[in-house]
Amino acid sequence: MTDARPSFITRFAPSPTGRLHKGHAYSAMLAYRRALAAGGRFILRIEDIDTTRCRDEYVTGIYEDLAWLGLQWEQPVRRQSEHFGDYQAALNTLNEKGFVYPCFCTRKDIAAEVARAPSAPHGPDGPVYPGTCRHKSLKKRQELMASGMAFAWRLDLGRALAHIGGAPAWQDELKGTIKGDPESLGDVVLARKDTPTSYHLAVVLDDARQGISHIIRGEDLFHATHIHVVLQRLMNLPMPIYHHHGLLLDENGQRFAKRNLSVTLAEIRASGMSPETLAASLLRA
Secondary structure (H helix, E strand, C coil): CCCCCCCCEEEECCCCCCCCEHHHHHHHHHHHHHHHHCCCEEEEEECCCCCCCCCHHHHHHHHHHHHHCCCCCCCCCEEHHHCHHHHHHHHHHHHHCCCEEEECCCHHHHHHHHHCCCCCCEECCEECCCCHHHHCCHHHHHHHHHCCCCCEEEECHHHHHHHHCCCCCEEECCCEEECCCHHHCCCCEEEECCECCCHHHHHHHHHHHCCCCEEEEEHHHCCHHHHHHHHHHHCCCCCCEEEEECCCECCCCCECCHHHCCCEHHHHHHCCCCHHHHHHHHHHC
16 A cells, blocks of 8 residues: 655744744745645744743744745644653663753753863863763762752763764755764753743654654754754654755844844734745845
8 A cells, every 4th residue: 555645844943033024924925835835745834842932923923924925834733742642761771771861950050160261161162061970970960859959950962972973974964964963062951940841852753743754943053953863762763854044144144133223024914025036036035
């Protein structure tokens, strides 16, 4: 019997911490058009694990903006905030197998530790966590956790790599075969005391759960993929094909971003520009 399921499944997964801008529109339209051309599926996912910054009004705005662009997506839409139990279960499994450890360091603690070691390794996001809490005894960890001290769950990268046989290579459609370099990010945070997941853990689990075959996203997330493929191997999840596209820049040479107060799609829509005109200008970029 022939398997009729599409072999191309991609997604657009924004965080509702503000209104969408041109960079979002480009990424969403690129993924959508690739899915249509391949006879595949396009999935919208709302990545709202940051419950302090994410707002329902921005979720509504995402739906409005994407509909204005002419995109259609499957229902129901997965909202990560409704699935914390899934991430907690995965975290528990990683903990039981010894692949995570509690880290009690504050940002100030980490900065001081790095300052004491001028040769400390740096990655794309700055200094790599020096592993201070990795060496704490089980008894000390339990005492600190019992005291109520805030902590984060960090990936024990060295132990993870030893288990899976080294850093996995991965495929990027634009850059070819990429040699894994997870050490450039180190023991990343996978969850916190009161939030059972981070971006890294949630996105890897959701991509597997939703059967994503192709991940199309901006090159600002290129380095994160080094960690994502480690987690995929560690949890026996399939590894998608990646496509990290270039980032759009505004007239000042800055990337479109919420923190840069970039013009939003809502503002563009209010100006009277048609979605067809916007799409033509973006996909030419």
